[in-house]
Amino acid sequence: MTTPVPRVRREEVRRRLLDAAAEVFAERGYEAARLDEIAHAAGFTKGAVYSNFAGKPALLAALIEQQARKQLLVGAVEVRAQNRPGAVLDHLAEVVAREIVEQSTWSRLHVEIAQRAAHDPEVRETYVDVRRSLRDQLATTLAAGCARLGVELTVPAEQLALTLQALRLGLALEHGTDPEQVDRATVTSVVASTLRGVLRGHTQSTVDPWRDSA
Amino acid sequence: MTTPVPRVRREEVRRRLLDAAAEVFAERGYEAARLDEIAHAAGFTKGAVYSNFAGKPALLAALIEQQARKQLLVGAVEVRAQNRPGAVLDHLAEVVAREIVEQSTWSRLHVEIAQRAAHDPEVRETYVDVRRSLRDQLATTLAAGCARLGVELTVPAEQLALTLQALRLGLALEHGTDPEQVDRATVTSVVASTLRGVLRGHTQSTVDPWRDSA
DNA sequence: AGTATTCAATACCTATGAGTATCGTACCGG
DNA sequence: CCGGTACGATACTCATAGGTATTGAATACT
Numbered sequence: 056m057t058t059p060v061p062r063v064r065r066e067e068v069r070r071r072l073l074d075a076a077a078e079v080f081a082e083r084g085y086e087a088a089r090l091d092e093i094a095h096a097a098g099f100t101k102g103a104v105y106s107n108f109a110g111k112p113a114l115l116a117a118l119i120e121q122q123a124r125k126q127l128l129v130g131a132v133e134v135r136a137q138n139r140p141g142a143v144l145d146h147l148a149e150v151v152a153r154e155i156v157e158q159s160t161w162s163r164l165h166v167e168i169a170q171r172a173a174h175d176p177e178v179r180e181t182y183v184d185v186r187r188s189l190r191d192q193l194a195t196t197l198a199a200g201c202a203r204l205g206v207e208l209t210v211p212a213e214q215l216a217l218t219l220q221a222l223r224l225g226l227a228l229e230h231g232t233d234p235e236q237v238d239r240a241t242v243t244s245v246v247a248s249t250l251r252g253v254l255r256g257h258t259q260s261t262v263d264p265w266r267d268s269a
Numbered sequence: 270m271t272t273p274v275p276r277v278r279r280e281e282v283r284r285r286l287l288d289a290a291a292e293v294f295a296e297r298g299y300e301a302a303r304l305d306e307i308a309h310a311a312g313f314t315k316g317a318v319y320s321n322f323a324g325k326p327a328l329l330a331a332l333i334e335q336q337a338r339k340q341l342l343v344g345a346v347e348v349r350a351q352n353r354p355g356a357v358l359d360h361l362a363e364v365v366a367r368e369i370v371e372q373s374t375w376s377r378l379h380v381e382i383a384q385r386a387a388h389d390p391e392v393r394e395t396y397v398d399v400r401r402s403l404r405d406q407l408a409t410t411l412a413a414g415c416a417r418l419g420v421e422l423t424v425p426a427e428q429l430a431l432t433l434q435a436l437r438l439g440l441a442l443e444h445g446t447d448p449e450q451v452d453r454a455t456v457t458s459v460v461a462s463t464l465r466g467v468l469r470g471h472t473q474s475t476v477d478p479w480r481d482s483a
Numbered sequence: 484a485g486t487a488t489t490c491a492a493t494a495c496c497t498a499t500g501a502g503t504a505t506c507g508t509a510c511c512g513g
Numbered sequence: 514c515c516g517g518t519a520c521g522a523t524a525c526t527c528a529t530a531g532g533t534a535t536t537g538a539a540t541a542c543t
Contacts, residue, residue, distance in 0.1 A: 086299075173445035183447045232387050241431065324531075
């Protein structure tokens with residue numbers, strides 16, 4: 056009677072569920088997110104969730120793991136690609152700003168995870184590990200990049216790395232609440248000027264100055 | 270038989286409930302926070318909550334209102350108190366760091382509110398208003414302070430204000446998740462160096478340099 | 484003092500959503 | 514072609530927590 060509908064591969068199901076979970080967690084927040092909604096957003100039902108994950112916390116854990124692999128703070132690699140110091144600076148600022156504004160789902164998810172980590176010790180443990188290693192990696196890359204370009208940092212690379220991480224989270228939050236005033240150009244300016252402040256050398260920028268968009 | 274126990278004044282009940290709500294919201298997050306727990310933390314029961322507030326959302330709204338009055342970002346006034354540019358800078362950094370580390374309840378509540386504002390349009394509206402006006406006020410104060418001290422800002426005051434707001438939120442989040450590595454001295458350093466970066470003039474600092482506390 | 488009113492405590496209702504148990508069907512080995 | 518298994522859909526349980534109705538005691542009013 057009914058022609059058999061080919062089943063989706065398990066791996067694919069898992070992937071879609073994670074994507075949907077990222078979306079819904081970012082949109083509603085972890086607590087307010089409903090497993091039914093996540094499942095339906097992925098095109099499945101709750102049964103699929105429980106056959107792929109142990110439960111709601113495990114779903115979040117898997118997301119953190121996945122985000123860790125995709126590297127919560129991209130842009131480190133970008134530093135290597137440029138040659139002129141000024142360009143590196145502007146480019147990095149633009150990359151961060153683009154991430155915050157255009158991939159707002161991930162940014163909001165990131166904030167959500169951080170917030171969740173502040174509450175739940177279990178989440179915190181894994182999150183802090185990821186966070187620290189990314190910070191170290193970012194610091195190393197920044198230091199190496201600066202050395203290669205002949206610019207000098209006025210602060211330790213680790214401190215700059217932390218500053219960038221914190222600024223990224225904070226700006227994501229500001230943009231999430233007030234995207235009109237905290238727009239992409241503004242975010243770019245903030246990051247660029249912050250970076251410029253800790254560099255010594257020829258670092259003139261081509262980024263547009265502050266624009267009031269009220 | 271039983272000697273009448275004097276009743277607590279209504280205003281006082283409201284105050285205690287708000288304090289308790291701030292604590293619990295900060296600790297558990299808005300969604301995970303239970304009204305019973307809040308009431309109990311204040312020394313009352315749920316009945317007290319509903320006779321003083323319309324419900325859970327109204328409780329949060331009242332908190333936002335209260336926090337707005339207490340000024341989410343203190344420190345602006347502190348700028349006026351100092352005379353030497355370097356001292357102003359360090360002092361401001363220390364004030365911010367102290368707020369984040371010692372009054373972590375409020376900082377975490379603040380992040381929670383911001384996060385909540387990103388989700389709930391109703392919350393967003395009032396929050397953005399508060400946030401913008403505080404930003405403006407901070408920018409004005411900073412500009413005035415710099416002018417008075419004869420130091421020059423390399424970026425518009427509004428941009429610096431946003432940077433500080435974002436950095437404060439971000440550092441609160443980082444400290445909330447990793448208080449060991451993101452300790453008070455580190456926070457102070459980050460804020461101080463960020464400020465120093467956007468100032469032109471004699472702004473030598475006396476703040477301790479980066480210390481690795483891993 | 485006696486009565487009315489305020490307002491928090493208590494008991495209750497009800498919707499919700501995480502988790503579970505079972506079922507049905509597509510895939511796979513024989 | 515035919516069981517067996519994997520795995521997602523479906524139907525259910527059950528604890529929880531926001532919200533409401535009622536009660537009872539302390540204050541205010543006359």
